[in-house]
Amino acid sequence: MSQTAVRRRSPLALVAVRLMSFLAVLGPGFITANVDNDPGGILQYSQAGAQFGYQLLWMLIPTTVALIVVQEMAARMGAVTGKGLSDLIREEFGLRATFFTMLVLGIADFINIVSEFAGLASGMGIFGVSKYIVVPIGAVMVWTLIVRGRYKPVERVLIVASLIYFAYPVSAFFAKPDWDLVLKQTVMPTLSSQPEYLAAIIGLVGTTITPWMQFYLQAAVVERGVDTRHYSMCRLDVVVGCIVTDVIAFFIVVACGATIYHTNHPEITDVAQAAVALAPFAGKFASLLFAVGLINASLLSAAILPLATSYNICEGLGFESGVDKRFSEAPIFYWLYTFLVFGAAAVVLIPNLPLLKLILFSNVANGILLPFVVVYMLLLVNRPRLMGTFKNKPWQNWVAWSTAAIMITLTAVFIYNTIRDMGKT
Numbered sequence: 001m002s003q004t005a006v007r008r009r010s011p012l013a014l015v016a017v018r019l020m021s022f023l024a025v026l027g028p029g030f031i032t033a034n035v036d037n038d039p040g041g042i043l044q045y046s047q048a049g050a051q052f053g054y055q056l057l058w059m060l061i062p063t064t065v066a067l068i069v070v071q072e073m074a075a076r077m078g079a080v081t082g083k084g085l086s087d088l089i090r091e092e093f094g095l096r097a098t099f100f101t102m103l104v105l106g107i108a109d110f111i112n113i114v115s116e117f118a119g120l121a122s123g124m125g126i127f128g129v130s131k132y133i134v135v136p137i138g139a140v141m142v143w144t145l146i147v148r149g150r151y152k153p154v155e156r157v158l159i160v161a162s163l164i165y166f167a168y169p170v171s172a173f174f175a176k177p178d179w180d181l182v183l184k185q186t187v188m189p190t191l192s193s194q195p196e197y198l199a200a201i202i203g204l205v206g207t208t209i210t211p212w213m214q215f216y217l218q219a220a221v222v223e224r225g226v227d228t229r230h231y232s233m234c235r236l237d238v239v240v241g242c243i244v245t246d247v248i249a250f251f252i253v254v255a256c257g258a259t260i261y262h263t264n265h266p267e268i269t270d271v272a273q274a275a276v277a278l279a280p281f282a283g284k285f286a287s288l289l290f291a292v293g294l295i296n297a298s299l300l301s302a303a304i305l306p307l308a309t310s311y312n313i314c315e316g317l318g319f320e321s322g323v324d325k326r327f328s329e330a331p332i333f334y335w336l337y338t339f340l341v342f343g344a345a346a347v348v349l350i351p352n353l354p355l356l357k358l359i360l361f362s363n364v365a366n367g368i369l370l371p372f373v374v375v376y377m378l379l380l381v382n383r384p385r386l387m388g389t390f391k392n393k394p395w396q397n398w399v400a401w402s403t404a405a406i407m408i409t410l411t412a413v414f415i416y417n418t419i420r421d422m423g424k425t
Contacts, residue, residue: 031304032071032217032241037165037248038301039119040112042294044207045249046274048200049256054182055190057253059201063208064246066403068239070374073381073392073400074214075238078221079231080390085218085373086316088380098316101376104369109212109309112366113344116305120298121348122272126291132349139345142303146323147334164296165248167289172251174286177258186250202410208246209407210366211373216308219315223322228390255290306340371408378404 037045048056074085081088090098120138121131192198217238226234256274275290307323310333314321320330327334347353378400382391392400 032213032220037245037252037297038112038116038305039122039294039298040115041207041249042119042252042274042297044203045252046256046260048204049253049258050260050274052190052197052200053257053261054177054185054254055192055197056200056204057182057186057250057257058189059204060246060250060253061186063205064242065399066205066407067209067246068242069396069399069403070209070214070377071217071238071242072235073377074218075221075226075234076231076390077377077381077387078218079226079228079234080387082222082227084222084311084315085215085377085380086312086314088386089376090316090318092380092383092386093376101369101372102313102316105211105215106309106313108366108369109305110340110344112212113302113305113309113340114347116298116302117345117348119294120302123275123291123295123298126272126275135345135348138299138302139341142299142306143338143341145303146307146337147327165244165293167293167296168248168255169251171286171289171293172255172258174289175255175258177254182254182257198413202413205407205410206366206370208249209370211369212305212308212312214373214377215312216304219308219311219321223324231390255286302341302344306337306344309340310334310337371404374404374407 077088078084083091086098086102089101117135117138121135124134125131221234260274272291272294275287275294311321313319313336314330314333319332321333322330325333378392378397381387381400382397384391
């Protein structure tokens, strides 16, 4: 082959090499961000579109920036230190702080796992399948995937499952929104002092940035074996994941804003209501896709959230953990995962269970824990002894601390509003 031909092909070859490098580290950031669009998140986005149309779309831009900032710090700490966030908190702040963090996180996560199985029951209920059939089957499926699998094959399955979220953009296009108005309200903030509007803003932030995500992402980066040599591609994975997850959220809001918003602005208390309500406006196919997205989100979250919780607690308390380990090598890790999956599934099968109150309670627990987690992360990522030259730069600290301050303020208001709402229900 001539030198000219080699030179002509070299840019393409370079792109191919970079693409292969990206695919090699694709996983932790992409999966973590997409799992955040769980039934609770879908409910929040659906409610935002149903109540306010496209007016809250602008909030997704600063929320995405905040999500990228926080997630990138978690991934960077994992790549540089080779340790999970729970490990670092225990080593740097002591067992007492770790125990409190793990206790609150465990309680909040368990209730969130209950809501994942409730979402599965709700989604399959659209097709007439009883929760007493689908919930046990779903629990066995996710348990088998994680406990009997190994990390890389499991991760591939989770990546493929994450791609099913693109059912929501298709649903949004079938809803035939006013794209000019969508674009306008995405880039031009709509401000309002209505308590319902403020509560919706707080809810959007609260459901997008959650404590468990930071623990799971850092643990996944460590288990994947990512180090400083591969970190640039890992960071790209995180950024892409954050953008994709909020693009999906954008289309959920658009789909409900183009349809349900025009039916007297109803309050959605069950995420399956959004899928059913789409049918008269966007057609049965759009409604079906929305329901499929909900079922997929429920199963994906029901697999990942117990896994994240098991990682966090075992790391924090010094037990062996990891999907690549055998049951006999990490018994606490696997037994904890088993309890979280089947315990949460059993709770959903209780007749007349007030799931809405449980979800509100988990939001309070997440809200209490989130400021602690963000401050821990900022203190850790700025320690030269841990991070060396990879510690935050001044501009990163400015962005991160500003994000933390805003999140703490919003969290305080969110907790107040949630406790007030719990008193009304």
